[in-house]
Amino acid sequence: MSADDIEIRRLARDDPADPALYQAIRLEALQANPEAFGSTFDVESEKPLSWFADRLGDWTVLGAFRNAQLVGVAYFAVQQGQKRAHKGGLWGMYVRPVARKAGVGRRLVEAICDLARQQVELIQLTVVRDNEQARRLYARLGFLEYGLEKNALKQGGRYYDEVLMAKDLVGE
Numbered sequence: 001m002s003a004d005d006i007e008i009r010r011l012a013r014d015d016p017a018d019p020a021l022y023q024a025i026r027l028e029a030l031q032a033n034p035e036a037f038g039s040t041f042d043v044e045s046e047k048p049l050s051w052f053a054d055r056l057g058d059w060t061v062l063g064a065f066r067n068a069q070l071v072g073v074a075y076f077a078v079q080q081g082q083k084r085a086h087k088g089g090l091w092g093m094y095v096r097p098v099a100r101k102a103g104v105g106r107r108l109v110e111a112i113c114d115l116a117r118q119q120v121e122l123i124q125l126t127v128v129r130d131n132e133q134a135r136r137l138y139a140r141l142g143f144l145e146y147g148l149e150k151n152a153l154k155q156g157g158r159y160y161d162e163v164l165m166a167k168d169l170v171g172e
């Protein structure tokens with residue numbers, strides 16, 4: 001597979017299939033890589049389909065499709081509040097194992113940056129410090145590390161530090 005075979009499009013709340021596709025990949029992500037996300041499978045697996053559909057309306061959730069199969073997702077949202085509205089965030093990045101190491105992650109981050117550029121000046125994200133592959137991906141695409149939150153997440157008695165990263169979208 002090459003990244004050229006991938007179609008990136010927004011998942012839509014009102015589409016007949018998208019909410020269920022999003023629910024399935026989101027729950028898979030939380031089960032497969034619990035250390036990578038702030039939320040948990042236990043919490044989100046209790047939610048009805050309508051909750052996942054609403055997220056597609058509230059945020060911009062991009063899906064990466066290969067042969068009509070959803071293989072990856074990432075979300076973008078502008079920050080809340082007048083004084084923060086010049087900043088946006090990238091969250092929930094996940095590529096199914098079968099589609100990894102072929103540029104899908106890169107395509108998703110590039111697509112998020114392209115739409116963020118039309119709405120905000122800066123895009124931010126957090127990534128667990130041990131997640132070197134994701135950190136490398138973001139760094140390659142111009143995200144700079146600007147901070148570290150020690151013990152940002154705690155699960156099962158274990159703490160995880162998070163690296164704060166941002167990409168300046170003005171004057172690129």
Ligand SMILES: CC(C)(COP(=O)(O)OP(=O)(O)OC[C@H]1O[C@@H](n2cnc3c(N)ncnc32)[C@H](O)[C@@H]1OP(=O)(O)O)[C@@H](O)C(=O)NCCC(=O)NCCS
Pocket residue numbers: 002003033036037092093094095096099100101102103104105106107126127128131133134136137
């Ligand atoms: C992190 C993650 C999103 C990366 O997705 P991906 O689709 O594998 O990303 P890419 O393919 O763009 O890049 C990954 C690697 O494949 C390499 N690659 C890309 N295209 C390639 C190709 N055609 N042939 C060989 N290698 C390739 C990249 O150079 C990169 O190498 P590196 O790890 O040495 O830096 C994915 O591993 C994942 O979902 N992980 C679990 C969840 C997670 O950690 N999410 C991030 C939360 S912040």
